[in-house]
Amino acid sequence: xxxxxxxxxxxxxxxxxxxxxxxxxxxxxxxxxxxxxxxxxxxxxxxxxxxxxxxxxxxxxxxxxxxxxxxxxxxxxxxxxxxxxxxxxxxxxxxxxxxxxxxxxxxxxxxxxxxxxxxxxxxxxxxxxxxxxxxxxxxxxxxxxxxxxxxxxxxxxxxxxxxxxxxxxxxxxxxxxxxxxxxxxxxxxxxxxxxxxxxxxxxxxxxxxxxxxxxxxxxxxxxxxxxxxxxxxxxxxxxxxxxxxxxxxxxxxxxxxxxxxxxxxxxxxxxxxxxxxxxxxxxxxxxxxxxxxxxxxxxxxxxxxxxxxxxxxxxxxxxxxxxxxxxxxxxxxxxxxxxxxxxxxxxxxxxxxxxxxxxxxxxxxxxxx
Amino acid sequence: xxxxxxxxxxxxxxxxxxxxxxxxxxxxxxxxxxxxxxxxxxxxxxxxxxxxxxxxxxxxxxxxxxxxxxxxxxxxxxxxxxxxxxxxxxxxxxxxxxxxxxxxxxxxxxxxxxxxxxxxxxxxxxxxxxxxxxxxxxxxxxxxxxxxxxxxxxxxxxxxxxxxxxxxxxxxxxxxxxxxxxxxxxxxxxxxxxxxxxxxxxxxxxxxxxxxxxxxxxxxxxxxxxxxxxxxxxxxxxxxxxxxxxxxxxxxxxxxxxxxxxxxxxxxxxxxxxxxxxxxxxxxxxxxxxxxxxxxxxxxxxxxxxxxxxxxxxxxxxxxxxxxxxxxxxxxxxxxxxxxxxxxxxxxxxxxxxxxxxxxxxxxxxxxxxxxxxxxxxxxxxxxxxxxxxxxxxxxxxxxxxxxxxxxxxxxxxxxxxxxxxxxxxxxxxxxxxxxxxxxxxxxxxxxxxxxxxxxxxxxxxxxxxxxxxxxxxxxxxxxxxxxxxxxxxxxxxxxxxxxxxxxxxxxxxxxxxxxxxxxxxxxxxxxxxxxxxxxxxxxxxxxxxxxxxxxxxxxxxxxxxxxxxxxxxxxxxxxxxxx
Numbered sequence: 001x002x003x004x005x006x007x008x009x010x011x012x013x014x015x016x017x018x019x020x021x022x023x024x025x026x027x028x029x030x031x032x033x034x035x036x037x038x039x040x041x042x043x044x045x046x047x048x049x050x051x052x053x054x055x056x057x058x059x060x061x062x063x064x065x066x067x068x069x070x071x072x073x074x075x076x077x078x079x080x081x082x083x084x085x086x087x088x089x090x091x092x093x094x095x096x097x098x099x100x101x102x103x104x105x106x107x108x109x110x111x112x113x114x115x116x117x118x119x120x121x122x123x124x125x126x127x128x129x130x131x132x133x134x135x136x137x138x139x140x141x142x143x144x145x146x147x148x149x150x151x152x153x154x155x156x157x158x159x160x161x162x163x164x165x166x167x168x169x170x171x172x173x174x175x176x177x178x179x180x181x182x183x184x185x186x187x188x189x190x191x192x193x194x195x196x197x198x199x200x201x202x203x204x205x206x207x208x209x210x211x212x213x214x215x216x217x218x219x220x221x222x223x224x225x226x227x228x229x230x231x232x233x234x235x236x237x238x239x240x241x242x243x244x245x246x247x248x249x250x251x252x253x254x255x256x257x258x259x260x261x262x263x264x265x266x267x268x269x270x271x272x273x274x275x276x277x278x279x280x281x282x283x284x285x286x287x288x289x290x291x292x293x294x295x296x297x298x299x300x301x302x303x304x305x306x307x308x309x310x311x312x313x314x315x316x317x318x319x320x321x322x323x324x325x326x327x328x329x330x331x332x333x334x335x336x337x338x339x340x341x342x343x344x345x346x347x348x349x350x351x352x353x354x355x356x357x358x359x360x361x362x363x364x365x366x367x368x369x
Numbered sequence: 370x371x372x373x374x375x376x377x378x379x380x381x382x383x384x385x386x387x388x389x390x391x392x393x394x395x396x397x398x399x400x401x402x403x404x405x406x407x408x409x410x411x412x413x414x415x416x417x418x419x420x421x422x423x424x425x426x427x428x429x430x431x432x433x434x435x436x437x438x439x440x441x442x443x444x445x446x447x448x449x450x451x452x453x454x455x456x457x458x459x460x461x462x463x464x465x466x467x468x469x470x471x472x473x474x475x476x477x478x479x480x481x482x483x484x485x486x487x488x489x490x491x492x493x494x495x496x497x498x499x500x501x502x503x504x505x506x507x508x509x510x511x512x513x514x515x516x517x518x519x520x521x522x523x524x525x526x527x528x529x530x531x532x533x534x535x536x537x538x539x540x541x542x543x544x545x546x547x548x549x550x551x552x553x554x555x556x557x558x559x560x561x562x563x564x565x566x567x568x569x570x571x572x573x574x575x576x577x578x579x580x581x582x583x584x585x586x587x588x589x590x591x592x593x594x595x596x597x598x599x600x601x602x603x604x605x606x607x608x609x610x611x612x613x614x615x616x617x618x619x620x621x622x623x624x625x626x627x628x629x630x631x632x633x634x635x636x637x638x639x640x641x642x643x644x645x646x647x648x649x650x651x652x653x654x655x656x657x658x659x660x661x662x663x664x665x666x667x668x669x670x671x672x673x674x675x676x677x678x679x680x681x682x683x684x685x686x687x688x689x690x691x692x693x694x695x696x697x698x699x700x701x702x703x704x705x706x707x708x709x710x711x712x713x714x715x716x717x718x719x720x721x722x723x724x725x726x727x728x729x730x731x732x733x734x735x736x737x738x739x740x741x742x743x744x745x746x747x748x749x750x751x752x753x754x755x756x757x758x759x760x761x762x763x764x765x766x767x768x769x770x771x772x773x774x775x776x777x778x779x780x781x782x783x784x785x786x787x788x789x790x791x792x793x794x795x796x797x798x799x800x801x802x803x804x805x806x807x808x809x810x811x812x813x814x815x816x817x818x819x820x821x822x823x824x825x826x827x828x829x830x831x832x833x834x835x836x837x838x839x840x841x842x843x844x845x846x847x848x849x850x851x852x853x854x855x856x857x858x859x860x861x862x863x864x865x866x867x868x869x870x871x872x873x874x875x876x877x878x879x880x881x882x883x884x885x886x887x888x889x890x891x892x893x894x895x896x897x898x899x900x901x902x903x904x905x906x907x908x909x910x911x912x913x914x915x916x917x918x919x920x921x922x923x924x925x926x927x928x929x930x931x932x933x934x935x936x937x938x939x940x941x942x943x944x945x946x947x948x949x
Contacts, residue, residue: 014422014423014426015415015418015419015422016418016422016667016668016669016673017418017419017421017422017425017585017662017673018585018662018663018664018667018673019418019421019583019585019586019662020583020584020585021583021584021585021652021653021662021797022664023652023663023664023665023784023795024664024665024666024667024795025664025666025667025668026667026668027664027667027668027669027673028415028418029415029418029419029422030414030415030416030417030418030419030420030422031412031415031416031419032419032493032496033492033496036546081934081938082546082938083549083550083935083938083939084484084485084488084489084932084935084938085488085538085540085549085550085552085935085939086488086492086546086549086550087488087489087491087492087493087495087496087540087549088423088489088490088492088493089492090492090546138940142937142938147937148937148940148941149941182948182949183467201945201949202933202936202937254453254455279918280454280915280917280918281465281467281917281918281919282462282467283467283918
């Protein structure tokens with residue numbers, strides 16, 4: 001692009017200036033570039049293939065389905081960030097990466113009614129998917145994690161890029177034996193020299209995990225016997241590692257604020273734990289993205305339990321009612337997570353405001369006339 | 370009127386982008402505004418205005434105007450302040466000289482932002498310059514003048530980047546976007562980069578008149594003053610570890626020629642009262658050589674006010690937040706004077722000045738202390754009835770003792786504005802004031818072993834300081850501190866050798882510009898940053914325990930690292946600075 005090819009969009013925010021030194025009064029103002037142009041911009045396109053099978057066995061007692069999908073999205077529209085030196089208002093829309101998504105979903109239900117009047121069914125569902133960047137033109141690389149030498153190709157946008165934790169330095173001998181790592185010391189985190197150049201720097205980052213779970217699953221039980229009905233539903237994710245928003249607050253010292261319990265178990269020569277030695281200054285840059293800060297973020301939640309009792313309709317006619325059902329619903333009754341994950345709720349990603357969903361009980365009366 | 374019509378363009382552009390991709394794709398890039406807008410002298414002139422605006426476009430998360438985060442807080446002059454050590458924790462790392470990669474380098478706050486903001490401003494200058502170059506002198510009679518002005522701005526911005534990062538990519542108007550991506554920060558060696566930046570100021574000197582009608586614009590003397598500053602920095606030749614290996618006399622002599630021209634032009638002089646440099650009503654006064662022009666009630670949304678120091682105000686009833694940029698005990702001590710009214714060069718920091726010392730009949734001090742620091746019970750910002758109080762301090766136990774002052778304005782000033790939880794004013798920020806020119810000249814003379822000639826220059830400032838007590842007094846006319854200051858008189862109160870003259874010069878710069886942020890850059894230029902700052906820390910640690918593990922690593926901390934994101938975005942054409 002020639003330097004004179006500016007698109008016709010101008011922005012005056014921050015172009016006014018007091019050239020006269022008058023200190024007030026309407027200022028002269030000017031123009032500024034806000035966006036670079038791309039004459040070759042195209043729509044992004046998607047190819048998708050879905051295959052599925054529904055089945056029933058044992059006279060309908062067992063039903064189920066299985067779906068498999070592959071999707072490829074090409075020419076993803078993206079506005080990648082650019083080097084500061086290029087200056088202001090030069091970002092452009094580009095057709096960028098190609099991404100493939102692959103995944104499956106399975107559902108299996110067992111249904112049975114006994115002669116005694118008990119009807120019940122169990123349903124289990126599971127799903128898995130992975131996405132992957134397969135093509136990455138160099139001009140959009142900066143829109144993704146990774147570096148010029150270790151790009152996101154072959155990885156998901158949701159993969160985690162960072163340093164590898166290699167334990168805590170136990171003694172001066174270990175510190176001396178390690179490669180150059182600014183801030184290293186006894187009780188501090190040792191990072192792996194992945195490229196073997198004898199020093200720890202930005203080129204030692206690698207793909208250290210993913211925010212995607214291995215599996216999402218759900219279970220459901222429905223049961224009724226005479227006038228009583230019961231349903232239970234729960235779901236969760238398995239095989240997920242993620243960032244714990246409370247982790248840093250628990251493991252590191254923050255001056256002039258309350259500190260977390262994990263600090264009581266910080267490394268000392270007598271207590272060689274995996275929590276770095278307490279330090280007022282973060283000289284070793286231990287907040288850097290690394291698998292030290294990734295924990296088991298899997299969870300299971302019992303989301304809904306409902307118990308109901310329906311009164312026989314015969315006795316209700318006196319009150320001109322067609323039906324009466326009393327029920328009790330409990331929501332978010334149980335949430336299981338790993339002890340490693342110290343914030344409230346791994347399902348709600350995001351900062352410290354991820355309060356867990358409230359447990360609620362509802363007692364209800366359902367009357368029909 | 371122009372202002373309004375441009376606002377409409379803004380809104381239109383935003384809607385086009387937001388409505389839908391379809392509309393966006395149907396949008397004709399060859400719109401009427403593109404070429405036409407750029408080829409009339411009036412519109413090109415507006416690009417120059419925008420380039421000026423860019424040098425003031427910042428906020429404290431990545432300043433390019435006040436350098437307090439980089440030059441004052443990182444020196445022995447000031448602490449970070451704020452509500453906790455971790456309040457703007459990146460800046461705490463700067464103060465503790467703990468700039469290890471990569472977290473700081475990837476953070477938005479601080480030098481990575483400053484890098485982007487400075488280059489954004491450079492791109493505006495280059496944009497204007499390209500368009501100016503396409504016009505002819507016949508089309509635009511003042512074309513050369515405007516070219517000189519934007520080159521002054523570009524020189525200023527490259528200079529800022531140079532003293533922060535040492536090796537930076539030099540971007541001029543001939544480069545395309547692709548071309549810029551290929552420019553390494555090591556295209557030029559240290560000395561070559563100074564020369565490259567100097568070309569802009571040389572152009573200014575050749576093409577601009579000594580005086581221009583609009584005071585906010587650059588003139589020829591601005592170019593000479595800035596080039597003098599550049600040549601002085603360049604004179605101290607550095608090795609790869611940022612140590613000073615030689616002081617180049619040719620460069621020093623250039624400083625003498627240039628400062629001579631500025632002084633003898635009789636256009637600039639010292640303000641009679643030091644206070645006028647920091648008070649409303651004296652913008653573009655005789656001492657202000659080049660300033661960032663701030664304004665208020667000017668038709669913009671919030672006014673173009675000084676938000677780079679927007680955190681500096683205190684919890685005083687008339688303000689409310691945030692109490693950053695706090696004078697260090699060491700700096701306050703530096704204002705002590707002896708029985709002769711001269712600095713206590715070797716013993717100033719032995720005992721800390723306390724509230725009890727800083728009283729009318731207390732310890733002898735240079736009067737500039739009451740222009741620089743808020744002191745318990747002393748008039749704050751020249752208001753005899755509003756006395757500085759420790760209760761204004763946000764977290765006294767950590768950073769407390771004294772208050773920030775030069776960059777603040779009184780709450781009843783028509784220049785003052787509250788903006789969210791922050792504060793700013795329309796009082797200009799001087800980039801170069803006349804006092805600087807005097808001291809650059811004195812410094813060059815001393816290093817050329819002509820220190821006798823430096824004496825009257827330094828004494829000019831001491832004499833002005835001595836006379837600057839009219840605004841710092843209590844309502845009853847008494848001085849809040851015991852002011853004792855005198856000029857240097859060789860053979861009487863000092864032996865004016867080269868080494869004593871150098872000491873006096875360095876002291877004078879510190880007191881004159883205390884909290885104005887040249888301090889760290891001065892120390893690096895003189896090659897004494899590591900020894901000065903480690904000595905500072907040794908004494909300051911018992912006073913301020915949060916500094917307990919701070920240490921200045923020689924050969925690294927003199928400059929910031931190149932932001933890691935910039936290295937990534939340019940596919941590694943930038944070479945990282947030493948030891949990062």
